[in-house]
Amino acid sequence: MPVMTYRILIGQRSYSSWSLRGWLPFGAFDIPVTVEHALMYSDGFHAAVAAFGGHRSVPAVRTPRGGILTDSIAIAWHLAETFPDHGLLPSDPIQRASAQSMIAEMHSGFLALRSACPMNLRTAWAGFVPSDAVLADLARLEALWGTPLAISRGPFLFGAFTLADAFFAPVAARIAGYGLPVSPRALAYVQAILAHPAVRAWRDAGMEQDVEIPKYDMDLPRLPFPMP
């Protein structure tokens, strides 16, 4: 009998921030998954997503029983519910609620930061000047991260890596890649996320497999991406 496992459809790892959020719950918590690819900005992208059972965007996940999850937050909730002993969310009820709230806020917010600084794990940029709207998003991140990091003392928001950290991983990449101004505590957290073995593995695979997408170029001098 064939082994039934999860399947995930992702975009290019170097650039697809939502794919990273969809895959990290598997990669960071040792939940087996088979990875399939749909090339963003290619003619066949939407057809590939539809053939998988998704709708216009990546990530999408097929569960071992054939269910379909078409959104990163649905993937997170499904896996937290299905693998309650894997530590995807903090066990303390107050911390758990806080983690869930942060995930939801990340999913629906930080629009200025997301649009001004597209995730690009292949290169960093010198001289990026954040707008007031981006600075306001960074101030909100400082407020969100400050209390849990002060309590846990790191390295992650609630001590051990959880889904909340997975959802902030692309933000960490943006802070590092665009040299955005953050506090020493936030910078230590960014470094911890980028140093996580699952995040490293994701970036390495993208560096190996992806082709540069010119649309992500900034009109700024390039720097090596600052992996810790």
Ligand SMILES: N[C@@H](CCC(=O)N[C@@H](CS)C(=O)NCC(=O)O)C(=O)O
């Ligand atoms: N809300 C979705 C967002 C997914 C999303 O926007 N994915 C991007 C890639 S990072 C995408 O597929 N873009 C292609 C398109 O929209 O045509 C989620 O959380 O999964």
